[in-house]
Amino acid sequence: xxxxxxxxxxxxxxxxxxxxxxxxxxxxxxxxxxxxxxxxxxxxxxxxxxxxxxxxxxxxxxxxxxxxxxxxxxxxxxxxxxxxxxxxxxxxxxxxxxxxxxxxxxxxxxxxxxxxxxxxxxxxxxxxxxxxxxxxxxxxxxxxxxxxxxxxxxxxxxxxxxxxxxxxxxxxxxxxxxxxxxxxxxxxxxxxxxxxxxxxxxxxxxxxxxxxxxxxxxxxxxxxxxxxxxxxxxxxxxxxxxxxxxxxxxxxxxxxxxxxxxxxxxxxxxxxxxxxxxxxxxxxxxxx
Numbered sequence: 001x002x003x004x005x006x007x008x009x010x011x012x013x014x015x016x017x018x019x020x021x022x023x024x025x026x027x028x029x030x031x032x033x034x035x036x037x038x039x040x041x042x043x044x045x046x047x048x049x050x051x052x053x054x055x056x057x058x059x060x061x062x063x064x065x066x067x068x069x070x071x072x073x074x075x076x077x078x079x080x081x082x083x084x085x086x087x088x089x090x091x092x093x094x095x096x097x098x099x100x101x102x103x104x105x106x107x108x109x110x111x112x113x114x115x116x117x118x119x120x121x122x123x124x125x126x127x128x129x130x131x132x133x134x135x136x137x138x139x140x141x142x143x144x145x146x147x148x149x150x151x152x153x154x155x156x157x158x159x160x161x162x163x164x165x166x167x168x169x170x171x172x173x174x175x176x177x178x179x180x181x182x183x184x185x186x187x188x189x190x191x192x193x194x195x196x197x198x199x200x201x202x203x204x205x206x207x208x209x210x211x212x213x214x215x216x217x218x219x220x221x222x223x224x225x226x227x228x229x230x231x232x233x234x235x236x237x238x239x240x241x242x243x244x245x246x247x248x249x250x251x252x253x254x255x256x257x258x259x260x261x262x263x264x265x266x267x268x269x270x271x272x273x274x275x276x277x278x279x280x281x282x283x284x285x286x287x288x
Contacts, residue, residue, distance in 0.1 A: 003133045005253045006246065011139035012208075013245020014146035015201045019222035020229065020237040021150055022197030028232050029169060029190030030082060032093050036101040037198055038219030044070055044199025045206035045215060046108055049119055059122050066203060067196050074195030078188045105213050116210035123207060142204040149200060150238055153193070157234065166190060198222075221248070224268045230281025239280065 023037045034040075044066055051057045051065035081096055124137035157163040169176040169186045176183055198219070205215055221244050229240025244264055251263040271279065 001253070005249045007133060007135060008139065009246035009249035010242060011143045011245070012249065013242035014143040015204050016222050016225050016244050017238040017241025018146040018149055019198050019201040019219055020226040020241045021153065021234065022194035023222055023226045024232065024234055024237040025190050025197070026194040029166060030187050032082060032097065034194070035094060035097040036104065037222055038216040039101040039104045040073070040195050040198040041202035041205065041219035042108065042213055042215050043073060043104060044202030045119070045211045046112060047199060048121065048203050048206065049112070049117055049211055052119060052121060062121070066199055070196040070199035071192040074191035075188045077195070078191040082191070083184065101216070105216070108213055116212040119206055119211050121203070121207060138207055145200070145204070149197060153197070154234060162189065221264065224264050228268055228271055228279060230278025233278060233280040236278055236280030
C-alpha cells in the first residue's frame, strides 16, 4: 500500500513540478507572482478539447495546437497586462493575475459551458502490476513527459543563447537593458514558456480527471510547491512539486482526502516562518 501511494505521489508530483516550473520561469523573468498559473493549466486542457473534439485534429497536431495556443496566450498576457504595469508595486501585479484567473474562468464557461467534459487522448491507459503495486501507464507517461520537459528546459536555460539572455535578465533588469538585451522579448518568451509548461500539465491532469474549470484547484497546488522549493529555484520547483504530490497521496490514503490541504499548507507556513525564501531558494539581501 505504501509503495502504491509513493508511486502515485511521485507521478502526480511530477505534473505539479512541471506547472511549478512554469511559475518559477515567469517569476524569475518578471518578478510577477502569478496566481493565474492554475487557470493557465486549465486553458491547456480546453485547448486539447478544442483541437481534439471540435477541430478533429490528429494527436500530433493536437499537441502542436496546444503548445502554439498556450505560447500565444502567454505572450498576449505579457504585452496586454504585465508590461503596461511594469515597475508597479507587488499588490497591483498580484491583483492583475487574480483578475486574469477570474476572467479566463468566465470566458471558458461562456464558450464551453459549466458542465465537465470527458476527453480521452490516445495516451497509454493500461496498468502494470509489480508485486502488490498497480502502476498506471498514464501516470508513467505523465511522469516521463514531465521530466523530459523539465530536462529540456534546464538544458535550454543553461546552454542556449536565449536561455543565457533570460538568466541575465532575471539576474539584473537594469544591467540587461544597458547591455542592449531586448528585455521585452525575453520576458514575453518567459511568459510563453511558463504558459506552455502549465498547459502540458493541464493536458495530463484532464486525462486523470474530467475537463473542468475546477482543475484550477488542483493546479494551484503548484503554488505551495514553488514556495516550498524556492521562488527562484528551478530545481526547487521540481522537488517542491514532488514533495507536494507525495504529501497529497499519503495524507489522502492514510487519513482522508480532506486532510490533504492540512498536511500541504502547514509545512508551507512553517517554511515561510523559518526559511521564507524556500528550501532551495537564495536569501535576497537588500540595503536599508
